[in-house]
Amino acid sequence: MPLKKVCKMDNWLKKRASLTPKRMALSYHEQNWTFAELQQAVLETCTHLVGQKVQTAKRVAVLGNNTSQLYFTILALQQLGIEMVLINKNLALPEIEYQLHDANVDLLIYEDEFQSKLQPLKSMTLISLNDLHDSISADASSFIKDEFNLDQVTSIMYTSGTTGNPKGVMQTFRNHWSSAIGADLNLPVTAKDTWICAVPLFHISGFSIMMRSLIYGMNVRLYEHFNPELINQDLLNGKGTIISVVPYMLKKLLSLKDSDYSEKFSYMLLGGGAIDRKTLEICKDSNINVIQSYGMTETASQVVALNLADAIRKLGSVGKPLFPVSLKIKGATKPNQIGEILLKADNITPGYLNHSAPITNNGWFATGDLGYLDADGFLYLKSRLSELIISGGENIYPLEIENVINQFPNIIESAVVGKADSTWDAVPVAFIVTDSMINLKKLTAYLTSNLAKYKVPKKFIVVDKLPKTHNGKLQRKKLQSQI
Amino acid sequence: MPLKKVCKMDNWLKKRASLTPKRMALSYHEQNWTFAELQQAVLETCTHLVGQKVQTAKRVAVLGNNTSQLYFTILALQQLGIEMVLINKNLALPEIEYQLHDANVDLLIYEDEFQSKLQPLKSMTLISLNDLHDSISADASSFIKDEFNLDQVTSIMYTSGTTGNPKGVMQTFRNHWSSAIGADLNLPVTAKDTWICAVPLFHISGFSIMMRSLIYGMNVRLYEHFNPELINQDLLNGKGTIISVVPYMLKKLLSLKDSDYSEKFSYMLLGGGAIDRKTLEICKDSNINVIQSYGMTETASQVVALNLADAIRKLGSVGKPLFPVSLKIKGATKPNQIGEILLKADNITPGYLNHSAPITNNGWFATGDLGYLDADGFLYLKSRLSELIISGGENIYPLEIENVINQFPNIIESAVVGKADSTWDAVPVAFIVTDSMINLKKLTAYLTSNLAKYKVPKKFIVVDKLPKTHNGKLQRKKLQSQI
Incomplete structure (x- = not known):
């Protein structure tokens, strides 16, 4: 035994x-x-x-x-x-x-x-x-x-x-x-x-x-x-x-x-x-x-x-x-x-x-x-499976885009979420926190040269800070409601 | 589940x-x-x-x-x-x-x-x-x-x-x-x-x-x-x-x-x-x-x-x-x-x-x-319950050696105990009971061909009988004092 x-x-x-x-x-x-x-x-x-x-x-x-x-x-x-x-x-x-x-x-x-x-x-x-x-x-x-x-x-x-x-x-x-x-x-x-x-x-x-x-x-x-x-x-x-x-x-x-x-x-x-x-x-x-x-x-x-x-x-x-x-x-x-x-x-x-x-x-x-x-x-x-943005059949991972955005001068942090879209089902939208004025044209040009076109956010929203939980986790749901 | x-x-x-x-x-x-x-x-x-x-x-x-x-x-x-x-x-x-x-x-x-x-x-x-x-x-x-x-x-x-x-x-x-x-x-x-x-x-x-x-x-x-x-x-x-x-x-x-x-x-x-x-x-x-x-x-x-x-x-x-x-x-x-x-x-x-x-x-x-x-x-x-002998890190179990010794011609029975040794910590020593003369060289050669070298007793002591309890159990402790 x-x-x-x-x-x-x-x-x-x-x-x-x-x-x-x-x-x-x-x-x-x-x-x-x-x-x-x-x-x-x-x-x-x-x-x-x-x-x-x-x-x-x-x-x-x-x-x-x-x-x-x-x-x-x-x-x-x-x-x-x-x-x-x-x-x-x-x-x-x-x-x-x-x-x-x-x-x-x-x-x-x-x-x-x-x-x-x-x-x-x-x-x-x-x-x-x-x-x-x-x-x-x-x-x-x-x-x-x-x-x-x-x-x-x-x-x-x-x-x-x-x-x-x-x-x-x-x-x-x-x-x-x-x-x-x-x-x-x-x-x-x-x-x-x-x-x-x-x-x-x-x-x-x-x-x-x-x-x-x-x-x-x-x-x-x-x-x-x-x-x-x-x-x-x-x-x-x-x-x-x-x-x-x-x-x-x-x-x-x-x-x-x-x-x-x-x-x-x-x-x-x-x-x-x-x-x-x-x-x-x-x-x-x-x-x-x-x-x-x-x-x-x-x-x-x-x-x-x-x-x-x-x-x-x-x-x-x-x-x-x-x-x-x-x-x-x-x-x-x-x-x-x-x-x-x-x-x-x-x-x-x-x-x-x-x-x-x-x-x-x-x-x-x-x-x-x-x-x-x-x-x-x-x-x-x-990203989380649930945060995945599917745009025109393409998978968009918010994290990937955020990492690129964050390297642009004067951007402190960013968060990308999906916005419903009648043509593409969803398109990415970015919330950004900056420490000075940002030239949107330059930012878009920078992103376009570093990301596939469908990944470039269609809209940028400047905010004072991103909504986070007490241990620092981003609350994407809250952002989604602000689009 | x-x-x-x-x-x-x-x-x-x-x-x-x-x-x-x-x-x-x-x-x-x-x-x-x-x-x-x-x-x-x-x-x-x-x-x-x-x-x-x-x-x-x-x-x-x-x-x-x-x-x-x-x-x-x-x-x-x-x-x-x-x-x-x-x-x-x-x-x-x-x-x-x-x-x-x-x-x-x-x-x-x-x-x-x-x-x-x-x-x-x-x-x-x-x-x-x-x-x-x-x-x-x-x-x-x-x-x-x-x-x-x-x-x-x-x-x-x-x-x-x-x-x-x-x-x-x-x-x-x-x-x-x-x-x-x-x-x-x-x-x-x-x-x-x-x-x-x-x-x-x-x-x-x-x-x-x-x-x-x-x-x-x-x-x-x-x-x-x-x-x-x-x-x-x-x-x-x-x-x-x-x-x-x-x-x-x-x-x-x-x-x-x-x-x-x-x-x-x-x-x-x-x-x-x-x-x-x-x-x-x-x-x-x-x-x-x-x-x-x-x-x-x-x-x-x-x-x-x-x-x-x-x-x-x-x-x-x-x-x-x-x-x-x-x-x-x-x-x-x-x-x-x-x-x-x-x-x-x-x-x-x-x-x-x-x-x-x-x-x-x-x-x-x-x-x-x-x-x-x-x-x-x-x-x-x-000490080990079973009177294990540990010699140079190798375990020696007396019974195993005794089983081999006892198969040698003219040996009636035997008992193996450990003797303290400054090099090997302990070495095995055998007490043997025989019914006629034993050729020690032949016995050693026989054991060497049947046992790992470290298991071969380093000394043989011939005795008339082995000390035993009333119900026939070997008293190893008594032997140990006779080495």
Whole structure:
């Protein structure tokens, strides 16, 4: 009788605190915790959760800034085997209500700052983090999981689909494990690294840093929110070796940088959307290693990434599928053919909450993103399938046009969307942000000499800024309504 | 419908050659191969294997020194999805025959050096590595696996059980994967590392280095056999950063060392049995980091290891169970209680070939080794439950030798125990009961032709009878005191 595959692992926090108790685990403002101290703080939080009888809940929602208290609370819920719904702090109340209702959650743990916003919530138990930590405590030891069941869900994050209501992405321990291992095999993290976490813990970008910290035994420097001046100082002073950024954060940090970061600094891990080539070239000239990556909530963070050796040579690519990840382009039979990106890996969510439909097709997860692989196997992203503009039968990828527009003098950024057209079905229209007057004729001439005619926007709309989500993602839908 | 767990991964060699084609993969004598070149050499070997119609075999045995040809051949068989039986080159012909028969193998690929030893083998196809590489080639591309099925067996290594005949330990891709990941989370390997492989590829100690190389993208410096003078020079010259050793190798290297190794040198990974504290202290004084570890063929290499921070503080311990490994001491309720070491991890073999008995007890694999955990969770090994003798890193199981001795004319019974030895750590010594005079020269010649040299007892003690318990069980401990 063959041995069954292992479906359980020792509790990660326990294991990590046992393996490297004295190694640094967390830095927040002026405070530091070793893994033994982190475990202590988390167990303390567990006693308050048990004091409030939270251990009987199947699922609990959390809402807050990136504070040490939120960090401990997330890990404490994981210790107790409770599924967490990570609420985006920027949501409006009806959006929060929708997610709580959809996830069938009746307990929300929140940071005091959000009290007034949450006031109208009825039929819901609310506990503020401060109240929790002042509350009565009870022995939690019998509720702490000795083992993590790898196929159990530990975190749920809502993503807005293109078809209306947001869906809860379920993430299992195995998803987070596979994600951490794949990232480490690409860019090994050592005990000397400190990962700066200024991306939200309620996003997979931040949450995955916590999980990596436990799995690798790595220090995390946590910031309440993205504070570019402080982070710039800390990078100059060698207080972090790796930082996760989205394009907006990268540009902001670049604008502040007036001397080289500490030699301890290793790289910026860039996710959350495409970035223009110009910015990447400035980074190169400023001695900043930028590792482009590609991943999403459904893949528990990165599945494709560059490595340091290729970062400059393949500027513009998001890299190659990580070692444990299989990737193919739907329908492509040779390099450079564009199609939907399909993935297979233990990173991939078992599904969306309350949606019974299988999320994969013959074992492949369809990302809804368009891209192509070059002859060396590097992935280049085109737009979302849903953002594709089909004009007279020709595919137009907004990103491609934006990259060209952005290289024109005085253009800060741009966004291209499709406008319905009776002749061509759709034509491209560009929104541009500039820092001075633009000569439209010159711009059109420039574009015409660099792009196929059907790709040249038929109309240009100058705006003060582009509508974006709080993590810097462009909201094309909002633009579409402004045409 | 939830997504199924991933049971397949992209072919490791293909993936690695795609991810880091230009990174160094293998060094042998003065030759070097990048991963792209390694893949080329392996594919070339595949074409010869297919030319010989080897792809139709389910299982193939290989026998040789640590040459680049053997390296390519092992990887080539893996590319074709053929299970390999790794034959210990030190075995006597009857031992080899037993394994080939037990594994139902009818093809043996061997190095020319072993031709005369193998001559008497009947009913067996033999191909020498030289002949193979000179043979006709055929298109192998359709036989190369695109994916590795993680639960498929890729390697089989025989270990002698306590009950006489050796058993074939089946190792799956998942076993090797889990082993590589656990080791990397303990001591991260980077692209700057070169792992010296002077332990045999037919042992899990050597084979696991090959697998790590593919998974990490790490260079391996391969030595035909353990050549201490050359390796000492290479360590002085910074040609390797990590080296796997058994106690005998460590002591030999220590005896040659007259100045510090290159500053690039990182650590020696010590497996294959306990080592005396004095030697470890000499290493410490000589600025050699020694990482003690514990593992076996059944666990696809290390499952317990020290890390650099604890190596000196916990001298004498083999470390803590690696991140993906669960360990407990049978029956122990508190620290320092000795009991059998039990393990749970994806490292652990699905079982022994042709043995239907489950190898685990409630999901735990019983190692047959005795040990204890100290209050900090560090594992200390005591003697093997079965009185295993470890000589120069090789396992010697007394019963196996006794079975051979007992077949010699006029020997009534025998008992083999280990005697401490400063060179080999331990050597076997035999107690024999006879019914007439024995010619010692003839006995030694007989054993030498039937057993690997290291298994032949170094001393024979004739006794009237063996000490036994009332129900007839041999009391080895009593013999040990009589050596």
